[in-house]
Amino acid sequence: MTPEETQAFYARRAARSRVIGIVLAALAVLFFLLTVVRMGKH
Amino acid sequence: MQSVRITLPDVAGGAASDWRDYFQLLKPRVVALVVFTGAVGLIAAPGHIHPLIAFVAILAIALGAGAAGALNQWWEADLDIRMKRTASRPVPAGRIGAKSAFDFAMVTAVASVFLMQVAVGLFAAALLLASILFYVLIYTVWLKRRTPQNIVIGGAAGAFPPLIGWVAVTGNLAPLPILLFAIIFVWTPPHFWALAMFVQKDYANAGVPMLPLTHGNAETRRQIWLYSLGLVAVTLAPIAIHATGLLYAVLAVGLGAAFLWFAWGTYRNTADEPKQMKPEKRLFGYSILYLFFLFAGVAADAVIAR
Secondary structure (H helix, E strand, O other): OOHHHHHHHHHHHHHHHHHHHHHHHHHHHHHHHHHHHHHHOO | OOOOOOOOOOOOOOOOOOHHHHHHHOOHHHHHHHHHHHHHHHHHOOOOOOHHHHHHHHHHHHHHHHHHHHHHHHHOHHHHOOOOOOOOOOOOOOOOOHHHHHHHHHHHHHHHHHHHHHHOOHHHHHHHHHHHHHHHHHHHHHHOOOOOOHHHHHHHHHOHHHHHHHHHHHOOOOHHHHHHHHHHHHHHHHHHHHHHHHOHHHHHHHOOOOHHHHHHHHHHHHHHHHHHHHHHHHHHHHHHOOOOOHHHHHHHHHHHHHHHHHHHHHHHOOOOOHHHOHHHHHHHHHHHHHHHHHHHHHHHHHHHHO
């Protein structure tokens, strides 16, 4: 790979990691809120 | 007519892929229509649902549909690469490796069903799982390469969302969501056959036995017309059983008349060249609007009635 391609490769990987992080954080918040709502029913 | 599957190499692995490629793998445009019909089932259902539970139910439907679409692209990469319409998809274009696509799709599928089970319940989760399995195993793996009836039977997979949305609220089924299922089921053949008419060279290249290739254009146009008659008849059923209101009745009759007009135009067309298939292109485009406004009518009527 050329240096430009290597840089683009790392940039894509970093962006993908950020998106995975955001999705996981959103899921954690979602499950917390779901627990609150469902426990509120009982 | 049967095609031979070829296994594509895992060219990109997963490391070189952009996150947008994974998003594309979920077929976002198809998911948008699926989410909409699921939301209509949810809105039309009598009873109360917590807004967060409703949001998660729709999210799970979207993820499930996206996962099914991703599994479909994983399995059909060898077909997609031979079709102009689909050759630029992430897997055939080599932007996502086959194994990465499969892993991503499976994780998303499991997550969607798990999310539905946790937030809503077992029945809705079971329906979501059934819709994913139906689309992937019955339609994609079994029927698509074997029979021109592929989209007739496979259409059932896309008809599940209103059922799931309804069950998320009520916990059980009723005549209206079953009729919404039937509407999408009968709508699918004329919708896809209209498309298959003007992209039939693509399907021929890929070896997919779509109806225009196996039975000719005239028979396909006849089937489109017959299914369109059936579709309009089914859309009148909710009115007959008083499950919807005046707005839906006006929309079903008006939009249905226009659908039949476009289908008749297709039936009367004798062209064999895609460039001369404007009636088919019009019917295909209109069929999407038709389903959207018809289902919007179901939801609006339910809101008005409250």
